[in-house]
Amino acid sequence: MGPPPGGPAPGGPTPGGPAPVGRESVTPLRLSPKVLLIDPVRMLPSLLLPLVGVLFVGGFSGRSYLWAALGLVGTVAFAVVRWATLTYEVLGDRLEIRRSLVSRSVRTIPLERIRGVDVSTPPLHRVLGLAVLKIDTGASGGDEEGRLDGVTLGEAERLKAVLLRRARPADGGGVPVPAAGPLAGEAPAARPSGRTIIEVPRMWLLYGPLSGAYLLTPFALAGGAVGLAFQWGGDFGFGRDAAWTAGEWLWHHPYLLLGVAVLLVLAMPFAGGAMYAVFNWDFRLMERDGYLVAERGLVNRRSVSLESRRVRGYEIVEGFAERWAGVVRVWAIVTGLGDSSTRGQLLPDVPRPVAFQVTADAIGPYRAGLRPHPPIARNRRLFRAIFPWAALTVLAVLGEAVTGSPLWWFLAVPALLLAILGVPLGIDRYRSLGHGYDGVRLAVRSGSLRRSQAVVERRAVVGWRVRQTWFQRRAGVFTLIAGVGAGKGGYEAVDVSRAQVVGLPVEVTPDWVTPFLPGAGSEGRSSAVARPEESSVGTGSEGSSVRAGSEERPSAVARPEARPPVGAGDAPGGGDGEGRSRASDDRRAAGGGAPTS
Amino acid sequence: MEALIAFVLLVGGSFLAGRWVGGSGWPWVPDWFAARPWLLPVAVGVLTTPFLLAEPFVRYAVHRWELSGDVVYARTGFLTREWVFVPVSRIQTVDKAQGWLERALGLATLEIRTASHAGSSTIKGLDYAVAAGLAERLANRAEQLRDDAT
Incomplete structure (x- = not known):
């Protein structure tokens, strides 16, 4: 039998397992030969252009046909060679994909690094019973990921099972140990495997047009059609002139153009809905062997597996129209997931209670409420929503007064309308703001036209960043960003108050932040504002001014045990002696900035 | 400059x-x-x-950095102020770099990266020796404390 280290461990629970597992490790496998039928077809478009060029240059002579035939043969031969030279095999605890077409390359993917397997079946593949298998390893750059284009469906399923089953035991030992202690409530692996969490009924596809996705499809289609018409027109000989005359004719019948435009706009929701339905047909979310599997699509059936262990939270998104209808979309926040906007989708438009239930079931609930942000935030939201448009209105009116041209009104009136619309918008944006923490997960919410609430596990937070613009400093509010090594990378709580900006990090990660409490709270701030003169005096001699700065730091530092009120605390230390000496060492060079030479 | x-x-x-x-x-x-x-x-x-x-x-006056209790804290900013807290256990790489200007002045820039751009911080204008020492210590400490880091 093949792999002594890899084989027994996963094979243990299923005694019948080792046999096939062992066999496949020995012989390298190829893609299905049926892929040969697909490759040339797919290459046709890229071949078309040179072919057309050849036809134009050489005319419709025997030579050009020869060239064309040569091109076709070349493509087929290329596909055959590529098929013949690409092999893959599961060797022990890794997957190897070998390519030896011109240069020889071996891509080795350790199975324990596989974070998800993505099976999709484009139409042509579907007809032939093939699938594209994408192996997500969390490596940056799509090129680094494994991709097997054209395995049979059965093989894809088998391979997926093998890859994911092998991947799992490796972390089964590793993860619960650190994670179980503080976060005992949520061990996703403990669930029964292979159950369906939700199948989205087809009725709910009707929510599709609300999502605003694919709304521009009619325009894209029309544009594509026009472009194609031009190209084909060129090919068929009635060259540019005909196109120009057609264009001129259209120009002389503006109502026709207008009609077409109106038609396109009217078609937006329908086409958008249709596209949405095609992409999200029979959406199904399952849980299997520690993976979340989402399947969707009518033509290109796509199945995405996300490793539950890597799921750090979820983001609930609702557009304006969707809020009105009470439906939401959900994305998973997964570490190391490339292309997360399409892959990470957990739910298409579903009613809000369902979404909450499903996310609670699949990932974990968020139980606490959201805390509102201080009223100053409302003023800021209102100001931002209204001011630009109001300013534009004033400018336009001024322009009208100066130049006397009535054209300015065309600018002033819409700007005024937008400014008025800004009032409810700003208030709504304020009401959307919120953050909270329920002991396991923290949540932040913002936005009005596209309101999104991110719910992230505590352990996913890799750092905190607090930002305060000059305007925010005037208003006494902060933006708190939780750095998360997944999803968008950082989730912001905008315009939180001074108490909140300290409060949330202290709540979520008390051991990180409390040592700095006074520094991050208010002392650092006030001193920062007050200090410029004093330190500019010392800047001339670098050493001394650095000293001066460093004398001040210790006063701002206190140990966690104390959890001091603002400004308390004396020397650092108190914790471990080693830490103290180190800390005082560090502070020698506190301060930075560009010393002006 | x-x-x-x-x-x-x-x-x-x-x-x-x-x-x-x-x-x-x-x-x-x-x-x-x-x-x-x-x-x-x-x-x-x-x-x-x-x-x-x-x-x-x-x-x-504003820029500060501090390493205490296995958390790196850095403060930067002129008009917009930023405070960054990065626990050493979540650090993935520590880079120190010197531009030509910094070389002329004997300074260095320390870049601390985590899995998230929002949790990464850059400390500019350290003395070269300090930056080198800090980078080394952070790297060692991160090695010892390393958990999943994502």
Whole structure:
């Protein structure tokens, strides 16, 4: 039998397992030969252009046909060679994909690094019973990921099972140990495997047009059609002139153009809905062997597996129209997931209670409420929503007064309308703001036209960043960003108050932040504002001014045990002696900035 | 220093813009301005000089860093202020870099990266020896404390 280290461990629970597992490790496998039928077809478009060029240059002579035939043969031969030279095999605890077409390359993917397997079946593949298998390893750059284009469906399923089953035991030992202690409530692996969490009924596809996705499809289609018409027109000989005359004719019948435009706009929701339905047909979310599997699509059936262990939270998104209808979309926040906007989708438009239930079931609930942000935030939201448009209105009116041209009104009136619309918008944006923490997960919410609430596990937070613009400093509010090594990378709580900006990090990660409490709270701030003169005096001699700065730091530092009120605390230390000496060492060079030479 | 470069760029740019607008002969350009195209760069220069003078001092006063209790804390900012907390256990790489200007002045920049851009921080203008020492210690400590880091 093949792999002594890899084989027994996963094979243990299923005694019948080792046999096939062992066999496949020995012989390298190829893609299905049926892929040969697909490759040339797919290459046709890229071949078309040179072919057309050849036809134009050489005319419709025997030579050009020869060239064309040569091109076709070349493509087929290329596909055959590529098929013949690409092999893959599961060797022990890794997957190897070998390519030896011109240069020889071996891509080795350790199975324990596989974070998800993505099976999709484009139409042509579907007809032939093939699938594209994408192996997500969390490596940056799509090129680094494994991709097997054209395995049979059965093989894809088998391979997926093998890859994911092998991947799992490796972390089964590793993860619960650190994670179980503080976060005992949520061990996703403990669930029964292979159950369906939700199948989205087809009725709910009707929510599709609300999502605003694919709304521009009619325009894209029309544009594509026009472009194609031009190209084909060129090919068929009635060259540019005909196109120009057609264009001129259209120009002389503006109502026709207008009609077409109106038609396109009217078609937006329908086409958008249709596209949405095609992409999200029979959406199904399952849980299997520690993976979340989402399947969707009518033509290109796509199945995405996300490793539950890597799921750090979820983001609930609702557009304006969707809020009105009470439906939401959900994305998973997964570490190391490339292309997360399409892959990470957990739910298409579903009613809000369902979404909450499903996310609670699949990932974990968020139980606490959201805390509102201080009223100053409302003023800021209102100001931002209204001011630009109001300013534009004033400018336009001024322009009208100066130049006397009535054209300015065309600018002033819409700007005024937008400014008025800004009032409810700003208030709504304020009401959307919120953050909270329920002991396991923290949540932040913002936005009005596209309101999104991110719910992230505590352990996913890799750092905190607090930002305060000059305007925010005037208003006494902060933006708190939780750095998360997944999803968008950082989730912001905008315009939180001074108490909140300290409060949330202290709540979520008390051991990180409390040592700095006074520094991050208010002392650092006030001193920062007050200090410029004093330190500019010392800047001339670098050493001394650095000293001066460093004398001040210790006063701002206190140990966690104390959890001091603002400004308390004396020397650092108190914790471990080693830490103290180190800390005082560090502070020698506190301060930075560009010393002006 | 960087502020100085930005300043030169800004003044130069506005000078060019002033020349362009002045020489274009557009009807909406007031006559007094077209006659004196150097006004714009001078205005920009006058407006930005206080910022130019203040920025290094303010930055120097504001910028702080600290390593204590296995958390790196850094504060930066001039008009917009930022405080960053990065626990050492979540650090993935520590880079130190020196630009030509920094080399001339014996300084270095320390970049601390985590899995998230929002949790990564950059500490500019450290003494080279301090930066090297800190980088090494952070790297060692991160090795010891390392958990999943994502």
